[in-house]
Every structure is written in C-alpha cells, then in structure tokens.
Amino acid sequence: MQTDDVLSWVCQYCGEENSLWVDLTIMEDQDFIEDCEICCRPNRVLITHDKENEEYIFVDARLTDE
Template structure:
C-alpha cells in the first residue's frame, strides 16, 4: 500500500510530494532528489501505527 506525503526541500525550501510505502515499516529513511532544484534530500519518515499519519523530516545529504 502506498500513500503520498509532502516535504520541504532542505536546500531550496520548495514543497515536494513523495510516495510512502506503508508496507516498508513505520520508520523509514531514504534519499530523494528535490523536484525543483534536483538536490538530494535525506528523508526520515515516521508513520503512526494507529492513525497512519505521516511525518517527514528532510536534511541535507552530505
């Protein structure tokens, strides 16, 4: 099962949409390029088990 969620790019601050694979676990980390400036963001994803609310933190990848 997949959902989408938004994060702000750690470099340019622009909003981005990403797909979240809910079957991959309640805590995930991966790198995704910004859709605006193309720089890599390290994403930390947390999913609430009861409500399936998604929180994403983005950091510089470096």
C-alpha cells in the same frame, strides 16, 4: 486497507515543497535520499512510523550531510 499514499516534504536547499510516494505496507521508519523536483539537490528524507496507531505521522527532510 490503503497500501500507499503521497506525502509532502520541503527541500532543505531551495525551500520548495515536493511530493513523495510512500509504501504504507512497510511498518517501520524509513530513511533515504530523494532529489528535489525543483533544484535536483539530494535531501535525506526521514519518515517516522507510529507503531501504536499504525500510520505515518512525520516526514522530515534534511541536508544529506546531517
């Protein structure tokens, strides 16, 4: 069983793609702040977990004030 993965998200400030290590043993949605690897601005990253299929299906980045 795979316990971790690297997912991609796009910075909402500069538009650059970033990678993010995700712990797959957390079987619920995740919501946290991650700094962009390029411009260093904070993004709110939301990872949606599909409880029915037990996999992560969606990564979304938003401005921190959203």
